[in-house]
Amino acid sequence: MQLAQENGVKRLVLTDINNTSACLNFIRKAPEYGIKPLVGIDFRNGVDPCFVAIAKNNSGFQELNTFLSKHLHEAKSIPKRAPEFMDAFVVYPFESVLLHEFDDFKASEYIGISAKDLRRLPFSRLKTLKDKLVVLQPVSFRNKRDFNAHRLLRAIDNNVLLSKLDDSEVGDIEEKMLPLQTLKNTFSQYPYIIKNTKKLLSKCSIHFDFSKNRKPQNLKHYTNSKEEDEQLLQKLCEQGLPYRYPQVDKNIKNRITKELDLIKKMGFVSYFLINWDIVTYARKQGFFYVGRGSGANSIIAYILRITDVDPMGLDLYFERFINLYRANPPDFDIDFSWRDREAVTQYIFNSFPHVALVGTYVTFKEKGVIRELGKVFGLPKEDIDRLGDGQFQNSKLDSIAKLVIKYGKLIHGMPNYLSVHASGILISDRPLHYFSATFLPPKGFPVTQYDMIIAEDVGLYKFDILAQRGLGKIKDTLAIVRHNQPDRANFDIHDVKRFYKDDNIKNNIRTAQCMGCFYVESPAMRMLLKKLEVDSYLGLVAASSIIRPGVSKSGMMREYILRHRNPGRAQEKAHPVMLNIMPETYGVMVYQEDVIKVAHHFAGLDLGEADVLRRGMSGKYRSRKEFEKVKAKFRSNCMEKGYDKALIDEIWHQTASFAGYAFAKGHSASYAVESYQSLFLYTYFPLEYMVAVLNNGGGFYSAEFYIHEARMKGASIHAPCVNHSHILNSIYGSKLFLGLMYLRDFEELGMKRIVKERATNGRFTSLEDFIDRVPLSMDQLSILIRIDAFRFTGINKHELLWKAHMVLSKTKRLEHPKLFAPRRQQFKIPKLDTTDLEIAFEQLELLGFTLCSPFALLTETPKNHNGQKDLAQYLNKKIDIYGYLVTVKPTKTSKGERMFFATFLDQQGKVFDTVLFPPIAAKYPFRGRGIYRSYGKVVSEFGFLSIEVIKMRKEAYVEDPRYADMKTSLKRSTSKKSEN
Structure with missing residues (x-):
């Protein structure tokens, strides 16, 4: 658009190849450059052009997106002739029409001529089709350097050396922006082509609302109407209130009324109801979940059981969750177990009409692009590694290495490929193809070709459905306890308020005894818990946010600890306004909402501006004009209030270094709830909890250290055994049998066969019995013997290995067990011994760790x-x-x-x-x-x-x-x- 502005071009059509990622942002930015934006798609099969389609209007854009998406989802080739679009024009490249020799053009079909094609037009059969010819002047490159970068990208995409890149895989170097007057002069002998082009463009128009007051594009009504939605939300609050607040006081009633009024006023009722629907389904399925994000500051979310955080008890800041100045609804990040998330996602796709996952742009990273360019230029691996690690002096580089560095800087940050956002799901009021085409990754859920930022710009706010292993650990522990200690299994894991008062749990937090516990097990967190002497829920909530990089980067983590441990220091060191704003955190910014509080109360910004500042700090909008404007106002307001420049600089530094990494208080509170649930299980069911931790992929540490922790808590650890082990770890009383999954190079099919055969026909009685019942190759069987999985036989594993070799060498392996046990020849094997050291090194090789010290x-x-x-x-x-x-x-x-x-x-x-x-x-x-x-x-x-x-x-x-x-x-x- 900058090029267009410089060259006097007022109308542009954006047509990326089989992609619409840039369209919405193009439409959003165009007015800044005085450009009328139009959009379409350049349809191709690989590098072979088929046709360019231009949307006449928003319906046409949806039509093109639907057509492209069908072909992307089904991996179908694009036809050479376009279908009859109702609201889109089709322009066939000059070369394609000549090549495919079709002359019957529909009313909405045209032939595109570039400046380069003009010299061939007089000698072509197409010169007579005067009413069908339009200017098709592609703009792919700004300059020669862009073209060179393009060639390198094509070589990367084709995974070939640059010297081996076929010319057909590269665009035309002439595809540059021409000044409008030059273009007119070039086509001056063909005024009808210019006339046709203007006529086509004049019939096209596209509009999306990017204004500050734009309306949400999410599903407008959960029921049939706005009124029904509001009635349902009111009813659900009335039904859920006694569960959360058996005693209702005036403050609770006022908070509910205030929130409901604002939620209705802002048009977010369906957003709350959809989240309620999702968690209600999850509870019916027995799925554990944690609702967090800024929405955890909401009493309505608490009553609807979207979250488990009481905003009244924690005095959560209402304006962080919602205020009249913010266009976007509150964030609800809902975590599910990593095993349950896909089922929840499938439910959402089945339950609502217009659903897609949010895309994300994966860009070229510095090291990655140098590695790719190094390969394209044919550099040896050592040279590539040296360039990637930055271990070079520019003056000593040869010409090829210099090119790698030069073009690495140019390509760094450019889009590499489209991927899927970690958690975002869009539930729209319109078909999502109204906004872009979608692609279909292997899991089978359609994904938008734009990311969450442009989605929010156009009024589409994502629902965040995440997966985490902590919830799987809690859920699995409950199942293991029911099996291993059924007489102790009658507790309510959701009764967290009881856990807050438990002295044993308090002691474990205070002394940082929390291996495997959600969010509090890392060395840094253990260190912080001890320094703060945390032994309460509120203390843990604060610690969950203090540990984030921003607080420590601003230097305020240490100051917070000092103020926490030394009463009176806050009054001495904190600015009175800061202390008044944040008394419970000693005047130190700890939570995301503190940015809003400081911006609003300290710097005098309104709540909308304060929220722009908070969002800008997160990096999403850091470079946008609205953020820069608010940043300047922060300083000017502080100056007007008469604050000292040093103080303004210090507060801004704290805000800037901290905000992007901080948690909302409700978010931290949600994390702390899950931490307490895991701390309860760790405190009272440590063995079962450690088994669940291991079976859910561990945590901060490797499996070896969770096994060690189980041993320290009284478990006896047993190597995998064909008669007791499952694929995952299992516990019988205090005996922990390691799962077959730990055996390196042991195939999953073999694990499944062992477990299934044992469940069907009982335990194995001998090595021969196992060989007859479970078909395994000798190398797979030897892994089991070496780890001593047949120790129940009482026979030394060296003898068993000899026996296995003799039996299997005499027997043809079958994929299915035999109906009758074969007669066995008896072999005499000398007595063999195994030392403890041999066992330890065998375990080290097969498991990756030893079971001895x-x-x-x-x-x-x-x-x-x-x-x-x-x-x-x-x-x-x-x-x-x-x-x-x-x-x-x-x-x-x-x-x-x-x-x-x-x-x-x-x-x-x-x-x-x-x-x-x-x-x-x-x-x-x-x-x-x-x-x-x-x-x-x-x-x-x-x-x-x-x-x-x-x-x-x-x-x-x-x-x-x-x-x-x-x-x-x-x-x-x-x-x-x-x-x-």
Whole structure:
């Protein structure tokens, strides 16, 4: 559009190839450039052009989108002749008409001539079709550099070297913007072509409302009318009120009335009812869910059971959820178990008329584009890696490498491909093809060709249906408890208010005993819980948001802790206005709504402007004019209020660095509810909970450490067993049998066969019985034998391996078990033994971890038994300590220097934390998993003990005994050869 403006072009038709991603934004931006926008689609099969279709109006655009979508969904070729569109013009490229030799043109069909085609027109049979010729001057490139970038992108798309790229795969370098006068002069000998073109364009018009007061395009009515919707919402509130508030006071009534009035006034009634419908379905199916987002600030959402957060008890800020100045409805992010989400999505598609998932644009990232360009130019892998890692001096690069860097910068940030938004679903009042075409990814749900930002611009607000594993852990734990401890299974997991008062749960939070618990298990969160001495629901709500990057980046996390631990510091350090706005967080911005509060009360912006500021901070609209305008007003208002410039700068810095990462308070409160549910299960059913954590893919840590936690809580851990193990982990009393899924290289089909056969015909009685009943190859069977899955036989696994080889070598494998057990030849096998070390290394190879203590594998016995229990007595002193590495978090200082936070298990199985500052981090790098001996100073920050490492080394494991004899014999053999 900038090019058009520069070249005097007032009307443009946007026709991307088999795509409408840019159309809505093109229409939105066009008035800024004085351009009348028109839209259509360039229909092609691969690189072969078929026709260009131009929408006469919005109905025509929908018609074209529907046609394209059908072909994309069904992977059908585009026909060479267009169907008879009711509200769209069709323009066939000059070359295509010549090639396919058709002359019968319908009223809405034309032939497109470019400036380049003109010289061929006098010699063509088409010159007589004067009323059908129009100007078709494609604009694909601004300049030669764009064309070169295009060639590179085509090579990337075709996965070929640039030198091997076929010319047919590349656009025409002449497809550039010509000044309007030049175009008129070029066609001056053919005035009828210009006349036809103007006539065609004059018959086209497209309009979408992008104004501030635009109406939502979501499903207008959940029932049959606005009145019915409002009556239903009122009725549901009356029915749900006693469940949430057995005692209703005046404040509750006033809040309900205020919210209902605004929801009706803003036209968001159906939005609430649709969310209510979704969660009601989920509850009927027994699906666990968590409603969060800014909508969690709403009492109506709480009463409708969309959320489990009481906005009255938490004093949630009403204006964050809804106010007269914001056009968009509140956010409801509804989390389901990762196993249930697809069923919920399917229900939504089945229940509502116009539904699609929201698209997202995946753009070229810096490293990725350099890697792709390096391949296109044929650079060796080492050179590509060096360029990608930035390990080069520009002056020393050759010409090819310089081209990679040059065009990498140009292509960086360009669209790569269309993908699916992580959670967004659109439920529209109109067919979604009114707005764009859709594509169909493998899961089979149609997806829009535009993203959530332009969707909101046009009035389509997404419903967020997310998947998370935390809910699966809770749901599975309840099922495991019912099976393993049925007499203790009569509790209500939703009675979270009881959990808030539980002293055992309080103690676990305060001491950060929360391995596997939703959102509170990471080292950083454990550290924060200890520093804040959290032991309450409100404390956990605050911690859930304080841990977010923005608060720590602004430097206010530390200040919050100081103010929390030192009464009186808030009055001394906080600005009175800030303290008055946010008394419960000591004048520190912690939640998203604090941005609105500060902008509104401190800087004097109205609530609509404050919300623009909040949304801009999230990055969605950071570059937009409305955000820049509000940003300037923030400062000018503060100056008018007489605030000191240093104070204005400090408050703006806090706001800017924090807002994009912060949670709404209701959002944090929702997370805290789920945290408490998982903390309750961890506290009272630790073994069942750890099994559920493992069966849902773990969490922050690897499976090994959740297995360790189960052991620390009293479980006896058993390697996979063909008679007790399932595909997933299972528990019998306090015996935890690892699932067959942990066996590396063991096929899923084999797992299913074992479990099914055992369920149908009972446990296996011997190796031979197993071989007869479960068809497995020798290499698959040997995995089971090596992990000792047949230990119930009492026979050493080495003997079993010999026996398996002998039996299988004599037997033809069948895909189905035999009807009658065959007669077996008896083999005499010598007595064989297995050492503990062999078992440990076998487990390390097959499971990825050992079931014995890793300290048992050290070549040298630890010189001391120092552990977490000793840190307090070494405070401000040096300690020598051994630890098995759990996790490492690399980070950078303000100067960009690399440092590490590392978590270890001590010899007693307890967790301790270390920090390696830049000089130490550079000198003593981590070298993978294993045991490290650290020497450092024990320090305390707000009561949290950690070790500042001074020296560190990785301890050696003993030699794998399974291969020791082989190495010895190899050495002897080599020695003899050298003697000879």
